[in-house]
Amino acid sequence: MTTNMQSQRDDPPNSGRIIARWSIRETMGVIMMAAILFLVAGRWDWAMGWAVVAATALWVIGTGAVLIPNHIALLAERVGPRKGAKSWDTAIMSVVGISVLAEYVIAGLDMRNGWSHGITLPVQIAMLAVVLVGHGMAVWATASNAYFSQIVRIQTDRGHSVATGGPYRIVRHPSYIGVILVYVAAAFALGSWWALIPAALSAVLMVVRTALEDRTLLAELPGYTEYAEKTRYRLIPGIW
Numbered sequence: 001m002t003t004n005m006q007s008q009r010d011d012p013p014n015s016g017r018i019i020a021r022w023s024i025r026e027t028m029g030v031i032m033m034a035a036i037l038f039l040v041a042g043r044w045d046w047a048m049g050w051a052v053v054a055a056t057a058l059w060v061i062g063t064g065a066v067l068i069p070n071h072i073a074l075l076a077e078r079v080g081p082r083k084g085a086k087s088w089d090t091a092i093m094s095v096v097g098i099s100v101l102a103e104y105v106i107a108g109l110d111m112r113n114g115w116s117h118g119i120t121l122p123v124q125i126a127m128l129a130v131v132l133v134g135h136g137m138a139v140w141a142t143a144s145n146a147y148f149s150q151i152v153r154i155q156t157d158r159g160h161s162v163a164t165g166g167p168y169r170i171v172r173h174p175s176y177i178g179v180i181l182v183y184v185a186a187a188f189a190l191g192s193w194w195a196l197i198p199a200a201l202s203a204v205l206m207v208v209r210t211a212l213e214d215r216t217l218l219a220e221l222p223g224y225t226e227y228a229e230k231t232r233y234r235l236i237p238g239i240w
Helices: 015-041 047-070 072-079 087-113 121-143 174-189 196-220 224-230
Strands: none
Touching: 015 047, 015 072, 015 087, 047 072, 047 087, 047 121, 047 174, 087 174, 087 196, 121 174, 174 196, 196 224
């Protein structure tokens, strides 16, 4: 998720195929998420489970709505071979993937066995709202950044340049704020204290990724040092 932005139309000739591949992949991701939650829970009448799945589906739709009309080349970057990723990024995101899967499995087991108590429905609904805000922040960052890859690499093949608009005026890595909110709030929305353990691990790893990505951009992306001098904070204004 590199922090760079320009709005550009540079559609590849096979854009229809790229859109289809991305749509199928993301749809299958949402279906797999639902299958894990409800099969592990052993029930389908789990309202907050459906609500969290629906929030994820809305994020996919929102992402498509900003990428397909504006950044097909970025869509191609996302569905193409993931070459050039930093080894540390591959390692971090592999663990995050396992941790997110664990969060949903544990939440499903919690629903099945009734392990958690004290997370009331109003709290769950409030945390669902936080999940939606987190997804919204990620979509906003995506819309503001024509180089918003899902791996950390300098996209010299695409004329990579620094993002300064939208949420990038406030912090240097706004999408990570959204992602962290989603990880943590989803555990509460699903009513599981135990699911907070993998959620917290995912959040910590994303903070580590932010620091390493920022260091990479400072070292390798022209203009990023000047941007960092103007936009001082990585994630939280006034703090870090």
